[in-house]
Amino acid sequence: MLKFKPIKQTRVSEEVAEQLKQSILSGEFRSGDKLPSERELMEEFQVSRVAVREALRFLEKSGFIETRQGASGGAFVIELSFENLTHAFLDLFLADKISIPELCNVRLLIEPEVARLAAENITDEYKKKLNDILELEDEPVKSLSDDIDVKTLAHGVLAEICGNRFLEALVKSLMRVTRKVIEEVNPNTLSMHPAGMHRPIVEAVIRGDAEQAAEAMRKHAIEFGEIMIEMEQKYREELGLDTIKRQRV
Amino acid sequence: MLKFKPIKQTRVSEEVAEQLKQSILSGEFRSGDKLPSERELMEEFQVSRVAVREALRFLEKSGFIETRQGASGGAFVIELSFENLTHAFLDLFLADKISIPELCNVRLLIEPEVARLAAENITDEYKKKLNDILELEDEPVKSLSDDIDVKTLAHGVLAEICGNRFLEALVKSLMRVTRKVIEEVNPNTLSMHPAGMHRPIVEAVIRGDAEQAAEAMRKHAIEFGEIMIEMEQKYREELGLDTIKRQRV
DNA sequence: AATAGTTAAACATTAGACCAATAGTCCTCC
DNA sequence: GGAGGACTATTGGTCTAATGTTTAACTATT
Numbered sequence: 001m002l003k004f005k006p007i008k009q010t011r012v013s014e015e016v017a018e019q020l021k022q023s024i025l026s027g028e029f030r031s032g033d034k035l036p037s038e039r040e041l042m043e044e045f046q047v048s049r050v051a052v053r054e055a056l057r058f059l060e061k062s063g064f065i066e067t068r069q070g071a072s073g074g075a076f077v078i079e080l081s082f083e084n085l086t087h088a089f090l091d092l093f094l095a096d097k098i099s100i101p102e103l104c105n106v107r108l109l110i111e112p113e114v115a116r117l118a119a120e121n122i123t124d125e126y127k128k129k130l131n132d133i134l135e136l137e138d139e140p141v142k143s144l145s146d147d148i149d150v151k152t153l154a155h156g157v158l159a160e161i162c163g164n165r166f167l168e169a170l171v172k173s174l175m176r177v178t179r180k181v182i183e184e185v186n187p188n189t190l191s192m193h194p195a196g197m198h199r200p201i202v203e204a205v206i207r208g209d210a211e212q213a214a215e216a217m218r219k220h221a222i223e224f225g226e227i228m229i230e231m232e233q234k235y236r237e238e239l240g241l242d243t244i245k246r247q248r249v
Numbered sequence: 250m251l252k253f254k255p256i257k258q259t260r261v262s263e264e265v266a267e268q269l270k271q272s273i274l275s276g277e278f279r280s281g282d283k284l285p286s287e288r289e290l291m292e293e294f295q296v297s298r299v300a301v302r303e304a305l306r307f308l309e310k311s312g313f314i315e316t317r318q319g320a321s322g323g324a325f326v327i328e329l330s331f332e333n334l335t336h337a338f339l340d341l342f343l344a345d346k347i348s349i350p351e352l353c354n355v356r357l358l359i360e361p362e363v364a365r366l367a368a369e370n371i372t373d374e375y376k377k378k379l380n381d382i383l384e385l386e387d388e389p390v391k392s393l394s395d396d397i398d399v400k401t402l403a404h405g406v407l408a409e410i411c412g413n414r415f416l417e418a419l420v421k422s423l424m425r426v427t428r429k430v431i432e433e434v435n436p437n438t439l440s441m442h443p444a445g446m447h448r449p450i451v452e453a454v455i456r457g458d459a460e461q462a463a464e465a466m467r468k469h470a471i472e473f474g475e476i477m478i479e480m481e482q483k484y485r486e487e488l489g490l491d492t493i494k495r496q497r498v
Numbered sequence: 499a500a501t502a503g504t505t506a507a508a509c510a511t512t513a514g515a516c517c518a519a520t521a522g523t524c525c526t527c528c
Numbered sequence: 529g530g531a532g533g534a535c536t537a538t539t540g541g542t543c544t545a546a547t548g549t550t551t552a553a554c555t556a557t558t
Contacts, residue, residue: 009519012542013306025343037508048543050299053509057262057303061310062340070551071507080344088333091311092418094274095329102415109362109416166351167358169341258550261511286539297512302540319520320538503556510549517542524535 012047013054019045020055024064024077035065035075082169089177100181100232104225107174108218111155114171115201115217117162119210126161130202133157137196148179154198158205181228185235197223261296262303268294269304273313273326284314284324331418338426349430349481353474356423357467360404363420364450364466366411368459375410379451382406386445397428403447407454430477434484446472 020041023029036044041052056075059065063084065075092098122130133154152175159171201220204213269290272278285293290301305324308314312333314324341347371379382403401424408420450469453462 039508050542050544054303054306056509057306058310061307062336064340067509068551069509069549071505072552073508073550075509080340080346082337082341082346084337084340085334087311088331088337091313091329091333092331092415097329097331097418098415102413105413106415106419109359113358164351164354166341166347166355169346170355288539299513300511305540316540317520318518318540320536321521322519322539324540499558501556501558503554505552505554507552508550510547512547513545515543515545517540519540520538522535522537524533526531526533528529528531 011054012051013058016041016045016047016051016055017058020059021062021064024059029077031077031079033077035077037074082173085169086173086176089173090180093177093181100228101225103174103177103181104221104228107178108221108225110167110170110174111221112214112217114155114159114162114167115205116210116214117164117167118158119205119208119213121161121163122205122208123161126157127206129157130154130206134196134199134202137198148182151198152179154202158201161205178228182231186231260303261300262307265290265294265296265300265304266307269308270311270313273308278326280326280328282326284326286323331422334418335422335425338422339429342426342430349477350474352423352426352430353470353477356427357470357474359416359419359423360470361463361467363404363408363411363416364454365459365463366413366416367407368454368457368462370410370412371454371457372410375406376455378406379403379455383445383448383451386447397431400447401428403451407450410454427477431480435480 020035029035035041035056038049038052038056042049045052056065056067059075060067063080064077066078067073067075089098093103133150136150136153155175156172159168162168197220200216201213204216269284278284284290284305287298287301287305291298294301305314305316308324309316312329313326315327316322316324338347342352382399385399385402404424405421408417411417446469449465450462453465
């Protein structure tokens, strides 16, 4: 009894994209390198330029390359970032596959651990940076955007300190999503919480007190979560939507 | 002094994609609906067919639509899944932006909490399902693939029970990445750990014992992490690569 | 020396044609 | 009357060729 393999029907552009992706991942092309021009690729792969372009768009959306127009332009390999992670989170959120409480509870789970690790791995260099952040946070803010920038900074730096790049990417992505949510739901309010609210966390990290850092972050995350949930309920009331049930970890 | 706004230069296909995406997110097109054909969209947007196609490829890659060929084919809106999340994780991994220890440590952080929540939210219906899983795990396995399938099942169901769709998506994505890593690094070994190893976790969840469930999962995650790290080191030795330093949470 | 114009390389977009897959219709031949 | 096959229309997939746009480097002019 012969067993036939099903014909896999793939798009030309997908095969091209796959080969290029492998080339990049294998190190044949490194960050900063320029891929061959569309016309060269077209000859090499023996496909039309349209196919090459679709493949390049795919790689671009995946975050592997960027394309520049004009002379000395082309497709350049770039360092893969966690941009895609952020987009994936954001899309899930926009499509109502994730709610604000669910988002906040995940942050509540992750961020205290990040603070704990940061306290354990803190270096003198980062101590200085954290001190600068404390000063920044005490200054009066001008706009919501600036405010979020500063508030974001503390979490981001802690994530960098924690020594786990995966956690770092997760935290930074979650922060960006949170930011987008705030901007959409509450674009007019200047600030939702008093200045210097990260002080207890940051100070504990600087001291190297892991337990205290985790506990302070936990408190902060809970408080922040409450604010977010309230904010959303008010928003939904304004729009006449159903309010949703609270959920806690 | 007049202030000019810089000309925003966006690709045609991106604008088309953006408008279509908004239409989908706003509910104008729902899951299962068919978007207009490429030729219709081309007339409506007043752009070329190539531009429309690039936009559709983007939406397809983002997980919003799928395209079918032939008569009564076209671009159909589908339910957004966490597929993208998985790809984002996997790409970061393939590009060496995430290591196995980092991955395992994140799982070690998340999964015990999932087990705890599952124990708190367990229903009779899921109790039955978990009992079935226990039976399945006791059976002898035939292939690595089947083995992973079964092992994966327990984690996945717990994630479903936990009541936080974001956590569920994260856990399932992390599992898929883990699976890919195992398949790449250790394609020949049948099983890495004894059958029925999820029993303590699942039983605790069925009992509704949150603390015990979390603790059992923690133990399992640590054990599993050790195995993964060993497996990788052996793999790297075989290939003559540098071994990497252990890292723990 | 600074500015303005020119050119060439590369991506961006368009138009039109043809191929391939698929569902429905119709038609012929038992 | 029914089954199988041929035909057709629709729709995505791909290709070719031409033109537009952007950019950097070069050149000429004042």
